[in-house]
Amino acid sequence: MIIDINFIGLIIASIMASAVPLILASCGELITERSGVLNLGVEGMMIIGAISGFALMTVTGSLIIAIFGAMLAGVLISTIFAFLTQTLITNHVATGLALTIFGIGISAMIGKNFVGIPGKEFPVLFEGLKDIIPLLGPILFGHSIVFYFAFALPFITSYFLKKTKIGLIVRAVGDSPESASNQGINVRLVRYACILYGGAMSGLAGAYLSMIYTPQWIENMTGGRGWIALALVVFSTWNPIKILIGAMIFGGLTIIQFHMQAIGVRIPVQFLTALPYIVTIIVLVVISRDSRKIRLSTPSSLGKSFHKDN
């Protein structure tokens, strides 16, 4: 049997495409968590992003408005979370769960009128280069702008946290909001900003799903990807590069197990479906075993409310 080398390239490209929403949402949540805020509403923010993007695209016809509108929708819904947890000092976990439930509900309501409407084609970059180089061509070229942004994001995030002043301040706030406050850092402002950024990235992840990955609106179309993104953040021990690895493994196994099911491999379907979850967690746990590094990268104040007393 001769396997077309470009076919392998296409499979790898499809794996990468399926990793995109996970990378976007995880890297956003990573910044939120690094500032000490645990936002369990990723799934809710993603689905809001998905419906907003799709709805705006259908109504306005503009892809740019749709993409930025989806991010803005993510920002707006995360503002509710920020207001509740940072201004009214509610519990992070409960508020995040409520946000997810809220997001799923409201997206289904708005989405009723958009079921069955076909999506639009999203422009891809470097289409012409795709066939020039074998194998690498389909992997590197012919993708949407969001795709390239997603694969740059872990490196940008890593650089931001390690090398920039603002990144340092985010880490400091996550380490000890009390000390940060005593140093004159406005903890609430930093955390608001990080929550809103996380919302924007989740919104973008959702828009990628409904506008690029499968261009249509289906109720509950995020299908738990928000929860996977949250798990990736924790199991990667708050390391953006490991998020990239984890998202690729998860995306890869999801695609491969589809193909295996299609070929008719005689392994129970349930096991195949569970495989990506199990392997991703095992791999991330194994590559993140250094307890010293875990201690250094875990935001000590994660999930704890900070209330400045006067």
Place this chain on the structure above:
Amino acid sequence: MNTNLKISNVTKIYPGCVANDNISLEFNSGKIYALLGENGAGKSTLVKILSGVIIPDEGKIYLNENNLKLNSPLDAKKNEIGMVFQHFNLFETLSVFENLIIDSDEQRESVREKIDAIMKKYNFSIDLDIPVLNLSAGQKQKVEIIRCLLRSPKVLIMDEPTSVLTEQETSELFLSLKKFSEEGILIIYITHKLKEVMRLCDEVAVMRRGKLVSVSEIKNENIESLANKMVGQNLKTIKKKKAKTSSDQLIKITNLNFTSEDPFETNLTEINFSVNRGECLGIAGISGNGQSELFQVLSGEIISEKNSIEFNNNYIGDLSPQERREYLMAFSPEDRLEQAAIPQMKIFENVALNNFKSSNFFNNGLINENKIKEHSKKIISDFNVNTDNIELKSQFLSGGNLQKLIIGRELITSPDLLICFNPTWGLDVGAINYIHETLIKINEQNKSIILISTDTDELLKLSDKISVIHKGKLSKIMNSEEVTSEKLGILMGGAN
């Protein structure tokens, strides 16, 4: 240039407590000022007002005749008031250098040069590129000081700086402070330790219950006069009578080892000691040298080999804390609110916690509330806990009252051995005296104590024998009469 700092009629009221009652004080550079008072006297509130962390209800602050508006820590920094807090304001997981540049607007390289210059000038040696959590308490304090010095402050405020330091580190700190003072930095030193005031400061202001009691020059004061001003009554000094030497062995630790998987815990290596009935064994050391691990091994929070701990002729190394209590051991852990009591639970509920097996407290799995309440009232009156409401959540008790409650809870079962870890940490003089008297009484009843403490004075006062723990190893056991605090200090630093 001369610096003049004036606090004028500052008042800060919290619900149910006047933290600062119309305080006026004046400071001039060239001198080191002490602000002396017990816990809760209001000195921390006052310095937090000076550093912009707390905004006063009334009153003004003047620096060189300028009225300062201190609405945030940033304002204090801009006005060149530096502050080293009692609880360090460092970011444990960031590197030393990252901690130092976080509030600087300058280029990394130029800050690094400045830091190097400061370290050279004052003989500090700290690796700038390791995370802060790998530093000792003394080094962390130096990082805080460097952070202040980077802003060339006019005023430097030190809040209880020696509570985590060894003797040597304290001496080094005092040398640095004197040097800063000579260079024209106004130093305000907050403490409740009288000896340090006498040793370091030129002038002393005493606070009590939110009020300024006196301002005087050190040369007109002595330890007794300051103590009386601070407490507001004449303090009796307690002394322990020399215990009758008994040879009746109660507990024997043989070849005890503990290897932790957590790199931030200390391993214990070859711990050997024994305690006789009626004796108090003190274990000195700088915090973080294996004390909490040793406490956990002794209390059964960490299980060790069965034969490594022999208590009353039983091998109990593999027993849990509850099982050890049945052999008449009792424990008072270091962290009162995290380990010894549950803050959200009521006083009487906390009293029941160390005694699940008691048929008095529990009948067929049901709580006998009346019995527990009766028992709690007895503890409260016997151990002088200053509350009459046993329904109060224990988080609302002051440190001293909570410690009395915990010691009372442990002692009411009349144990043969009490193991306590920093029992008087952070308490005021009155409560410390009470706890010390109680511990002495235990020994007089021919019962034994293992006292793990970072307070050398306390150890010298209460122990019959003393050993020093350093990096998880115990020094040889010495009779306490042969030991001085200087000698302990040397051993605590790791010398033989």
